[in-house]
Amino acid sequence: MNERTAVPSGDAALDAKGYLDTGAGLVADDAVPRTDDPTGPGGREAPRPTRLYKRRWMIVLLFSSYSLCNSFQWIQYGIINNIFMKFYGVDAFTIDWMSMIYMLTYIPFIFPVTWLLDKKGLRVIALVATALNCAGTWIKVASVKPHLFPVTFLGQFCCSCAQVFILGMPSRIASVWFGSEEVSTACSIGVFGNQLGIAIGFLVPPILVPNVDDMEELAHHISIMFYITAGVATFLFILVVIVFQERPKLPPTLAQATARSIPAEDYSYTASILRLLRNRPFILLIITYGLNVGCFYAVGTLLNRMIIEHYPGEEVNAGRIGLTIVIAGMVGSLICGIWLDKTKTYKQTTLAVYFMSLVGMIVYASTLNLGHLWVVFITAGSLGFFMTGYLPLGFEFAVELTYPECEGTSSGLLNCSAQVFGIIFTICQGKIIDGFGTLPGNIFLCVFLLIGAILTGFIKSDLRRQNANRVAKAARPSDHHAESPAAAPIISEAKF
Numbered sequence: 001m002n003e004r005t006a007v008p009s010g011d012a013a014l015d016a017k018g019y020l021d022t023g024a025g026l027v028a029d030d031a032v033p034r035t036d037d038p039t040g041p042g043g044r045e046a047p048r049p050t051r052l053y054k055r056r057w058m059i060v061l062l063f064s065s066y067s068l069c070n071s072f073q074w075i076q077y078g079i080i081n082n083i084f085m086k087f088y089g090v091d092a093f094t095i096d097w098m099s100m101i102y103m104l105t106y107i108p109f110i111f112p113v114t115w116l117l118d119k120k121g122l123r124v125i126a127l128v129a130t131a132l133n134c135a136g137t138w139i140k141v142a143s144v145k146p147h148l149f150p151v152t153f154l155g156q157f158c159c160s161c162a163q164v165f166i167l168g169m170p171s172r173i174a175s176v177w178f179g180s181e182e183v184s185t186a187c188s189i190g191v192f193g194n195q196l197g198i199a200i201g202f203l204v205p206p207i208l209v210p211n212v213d214d215m216e217e218l219a220h221h222i223s224i225m226f227y228i229t230a231g232v233a234t235f236l237f238i239l240v241v242i243v244f245q246e247r248p249k250l251p252p253t254l255a256q257a258t259a260r261s262i263p264a265e266d267y268s269y270t271a272s273i274l275r276l277l278r279n280r281p282f283i284l285l286i287i288t289y290g291l292n293v294g295c296f297y298a299v300g301t302l303l304n305r306m307i308i309e310h311y312p313g314e315e316v317n318a319g320r321i322g323l324t325i326v327i328a329g330m331v332g333s334l335i336c337g338i339w340l341d342k343t344k345t346y347k348q349t350t351l352a353v354y355f356m357s358l359v360g361m362i363v364y365a366s367t368l369n370l371g372h373l374w375v376v377f378i379t380a381g382s383l384g385f386f387m388t389g390y391l392p393l394g395f396e397f398a399v400e401l402t403y404p405e406c407e408g409t410s411s412g413l414l415n416c417s418a419q420v421f422g423i424i425f426t427i428c429q430g431k432i433i434d435g436f437g438t439l440p441g442n443i444f445l446c447v448f449l450l451i452g453a454i455l456t457g458f459i460k461s462d463l464r465r466q467n468a469n470r471v472a473k474a475a476r477p478s479d480h481h482a483e484s485p486a487a488a489p490i491i492s493e494a495k496f
Contacts, residue, residue, distance in 0.1 A: 050257060051250040056177035060186055062243055063126065063173055064193025066236040067166050070133045071197030073159045073229065074102045076205045078301050079319050082308065083211050087218055088149040092305065093430065098156050099301040100426055103419035105160040106167070113164050114412040115269050122169070122176065123246040129165035130237040132158050137230035144223045146215065167194070168411035171395040175407050180253045181341055183399075188337025188392040195330045195388055198300065202322025206315045255403065272405050276413060281460045282401045288459070289394040289414045291452035292357060294421025295445045296387050299325075301426045306438045307376070310369050317373055321380050328381040329388020336389050337396075346397045347461035353393055354456050356386040358449040365442030403464040421448075 077084050077098035084095050117125050136158030143152035170190025171183075178186040208225040212218050251257040276282055300322065307318035332353075339349060360383035367379045398410040425445060432441040 049250055050179075050252055050254060051248065052179050052182075052252050053177070053248045055245060056186075056248070056252070058243065059177055059245060060173055060189050062236075062239060063166075063169060063190055064196075066126070066130050066133065066233075066240065067169075067190070067193040068197035068200070069229070069233050069236055070129070070159060070162050070166055071194045072201040072204075073133075073136070073156065074099055074163070075198055075201035075300055075322070076225070076229075077156070079202050079304050079322060080205050080209055080211075080315055081304050082315070083209055083218070087215065087222065088146055088152070090149060094149075096301055096426060096430060098153070099297075100423055101153070101156055102160040102163055103297060103422040103426075105157065106164050106419040107416055109161065109164045110168070110412045110416045111273075114168060114406070114409045117168070117172065118269055118272075118406050118409070121246045122172065123244055125165050125169065126240050126244045129162045130233070130240045132162035132165070134230070134233040134237045136162065137226065137233040140226045141223070141230050144219050144226060146219075167415045168407075168409075170194075170392070171399050171411050172407040174396075175256060175399065176247050176252075178252055180255065183253075184337040184340035184392065184396045185334075186337075187396050188333045191333055191392045191395070192330050195326050195333065195391070199323045199326035199330070202300075202303075202319045202326060204319075206319040211315060258404065269409075272409055276402055276405055276410060279402060281462055282398060282410065282413075284455055284459045285394065285398055285401060286413055286417045288354065288452040288456045289390075289398075290417030290421040291448050291455075292354060292387065292390050293394070293415075293418035294425045295357075295361065295449055297418065297422030298425035298429045298445060299383075299387075301422075302430055302433065302441075305430070305433060306368065306441075309433070309438055310371070311373060314373065321373075321376055324377050324381045325384030326388055328384040329386075329391075332385040332389020333392050337392050340393070340396060344463065346393070346400055346463060347456075347459060350390070350393045350397050350459075351453070351456045353386050353390050354449075354453045357383070357390060358446065358453050360384075360386050361442065361446050361449055365439060365446060368438055368442070397459075400463045401459075 077095055081092055081095040084090075084098075085092060113125070116128075136155045139155030139158060140152055143149075143155060170187045173190055174183040174186035205225060208228075209218070209221045212221070303322050303325075304315065304318045307314055307321060311317065336349060336353065340346060343349070360379070364376075364379040364383045367375050370376075394414055395411055398414055399407050402410040425448070429441040429444055432444055
């Protein structure tokens with residue numbers, strides 16, 4: 001239960017339970033002057049207290065869990081598209097839209113949602129996300145009949161609306177709850193849940209829903225999958241209602257303390273958007289992020305079609321290949337997050353991972369038709385390690401380039417770009433595969449990854465958040481020498 005907290009040294013030190021030790025016994029901390037008073041001795045600005053709370057890990061893990069439940073449903077139709085085509089009597093392009101609806105819904109709703117995040121905070125966004133996701137899963141439960149495709153589409157639409165309240169959250173949660181040496185790792189954990197959900201979405205549906213000819217038996221298998229999803233979504237909604245907290249009482253970093261000090265009336269969401277759109281490095285990142293993640297969305301949506309074309313009857317292995325892509329990407333995400341926390345080399349790491357995504361895509365495209373599934377597993381895993389591992393890099397690089405703008409807004413713009421490119425790439429690659437085969441379709445994606453890698457090289461590495469933390473830390477010793485020992489922070493132990 002040990003927690004780090006920055007408190008004043010000298011005559012008064014904060015006790016683990018929120019009391020102050022004045023040297024004459026413990027008293028309530030409101031009985032003595034607070035260190036978050038904006039002015040110190042002589043009218044100088046006093047250092048703001050910061051603290052890391054144990055609850056931060058519960059918050060990010062709960063977020064990862066409901067993100068997992070939502071992202072699982074993104075691919076649960078596409079990975080067995082031939083089975084759902086047969087059950088509902090629709091064509092392949094219609095089933096592709098069960099995945100693309102996630103991308104399409106995001107585009108018009110992201111700006112209202114980021115505005116709501118700015119005005120109402122993390123807890124309201126989490127409640128709406130889990131409520132929509134839960135509602136969508138139960139609508140699907142009621143859709144397991146061949147003539148009820150519109151109902152199952154409505155359920156998927158509800159889940160896609162929930163995703164809008166989820167995708168931009170990892171960097172915001174990391175900034176609001178975690179210390180400056182943890183933000184990239186925390187963001188990676190947040191993205192990790194989304195990736196794990198996609199991985200499970202690749203793996204589980206082909207196992208739960210085998211390709212059988214009897215429609216009643218097929219309906220039974222589909223119903224089991226939908227009931228399991230609905231049960232998990234309901235449990236997570238209840239957990240969010242009980243556990244999820246808006247923000248810690250004290251900020252985790254000096255940069256976050258500075259951001260909190262900005263009066264609400266001084267903040268304009270429209271002005272923030274306009275500032276972001278005038279930020280040239282961020283605009284380049286929006287384009288490059290969209291190209292990379294859009295390619296991933298296209299590969300994930302069309303994976304079953306690509307595998308079945310070269311390896312007929314291998315629906316289960318198609319799911320396992322998708323699982324391999326995402327699991328490798330999860331490892332890549334965590335490694336990249338830890339690496340960023342240690343080195344702060346945002347541009348260099350982003351560029352290297354982007355280039356390796358291009359290399360991985362070229363190798364995957366050139367080996368898909370060799371007739372050896374084990375080769376596809378290896379090349380797909382290599383592609384996933386870098387392409388999926390790029391996701392948290394883009395989020396964290398965006399926060400650095402746009403500080404002190406709201407993390408949800410910058411993440412939302414990145415994801416909006418990814419959805420636009422994802423829809424375009426999925427439709428175009430699907431048509432190319434239908435007309436010319438999988439190799440030209442994958443070469444199509446390689447061209448855009450090359451463009452993205454080149455553009456990444458032109459992004460200026462303006463690390464504003466790191467500079468803000470560095471300046472704030474540099475100011476503290478001067479306060480200490482100029483005024484009194486009470487101005488210098490120390491690390492003590494505290495509970496929740």
